[in-house]
Amino acid sequence: DLRRATAIRRITARIVEAPTTRKHKLSNTSVSHQGYIFVAVELENGVTGYGEGSTLGGPRWAEESVEAMKANIDAYLAPALIGHPACLAEEASLRMDRAAKRNFTAKSAVDMALLDAMGKTLDVPAHILLGGAVRTSFDAIWALASGDAAQEVDEAQAMIARGWFRRFKIKLGFADPATDLARLAALQKALPEGTPMVADVNQAWSEAECIRYLPALRDLGVSLIEQPLAAGQTAASRRVAARADVPVMMDEGVSTLAEAATETAAATGSVLSLKLCKHGSARNLKRVAGIAAAGGVQLYGGCLLESSIGAAGHLHVFATLPRLEWGTEQFGPKILVEDLVTEGLRYEAFQVHLPEGPGLGITPDHDIIEKFSRKD
C-alpha cells in the first residue's frame, strides 16, 4: 500500500554555498554567496525527493544558519521521520514539531523534499497535492541590492531588456536614509514611469525615521514599503502603517500562525510576504495566507534567494493560493552564477512560470551541487 511504499528510508542534508553574480546587501548583512541546506529524502519505493532551505548571511536574516540546520536535521528531524510514510505529510510535520521547536527553514526543506517525493510517486506535479494551481505564471520581482546607484540602474535596465523583470525591490537601511533616497531618486529617473517599486527596509528604521522619510518614499513612486520596523514592534508598526500613504508589507514580523493572527488583527501592515523558510511547510504557508487574507491583508510571494529548487517549491504553493495580489520575487535562480538544477525556472514576458512534470518539476544538477557543497 501507499503508506508502506512511501515509508522514509533515509534523509540526508548537505550544506551548499553557491556564488552570486554580485554582492547582495541588506540592512544587517551583505552576501556574495547563498547558503542553502539541500535535503534528499529516499523512500522505500526507490523515489528520491529534493528540497532546499535558504539563509541570507548566516543566521542574520533569521536565526537559522546552514550549520544549525544540518545539525538539527541530522540529530532530530530525520530520526523523527525514518520509517514514517511520506504520504502522511501533516503527521510528518507534527513529528518534526515534537522533535524541534521553530527551525522553520530546516522543516520547510524537509517538507519540500517530501512533497517532491510524493509528486514523483504519484506522477503528479506538487501543486496537485496542495489543492491544484489556480495560476501557472506570476509577475516576477527583481531585487536591486548592490547599494551602488549607477550599477542598480544598469542592472534594472538589463532585466527589462531581457524580458525577465520589470518590477523591482530596492533594499534600504544599510546606508543613512538620505543616501538611500538618492539611490531611489536615480532609479526613478532612469526607469520607465510607473515602474512598480518595493522598498525593503529589513527592520532598520525607527518609528521616528518612518515619520520623517516615508513621505519621501511615496513621492519617489514607491508602491510598497516592506518591514520598516523591527519584528515585534507591534504598536509602533500599527501607527506607522496607519499614517503611511503607501501600503506597508509585513515580512520578518510574521512567521507563525499566531503572529499572522496577532499582526493582522493589530493592522501592522496591509500586505504580507509569504516564505516557506518562515512558515515551516507548504501547508502552514497556506494557513498563514488564509489568516492574513481573512483579515483583509493582501499577499506577496516572498523569497530568500533560493535556487530553482527552492523557488520551484515556492511556486507550487503560491500557484494554489486563491489570491496573490502582488505576484512573486523568486528571482534567486537569476542571481546565482550557476543554478543548482539541470534546467532553471523559465522567466519570460516578465513572468516566472510554474514548472511542469512530477513533483517540483525540476532536476537537481548533482555535479554543481557537489562542486558547491561544503566539504568537512
Ligand code: MUC
Ligand atoms: C527579504 O527580506 O525580503 C528577499 C529578497 C531580498 O533581496 O532579500 C530577501 C529577504
Ligand code: MG
Ligand atoms: Mg523582506
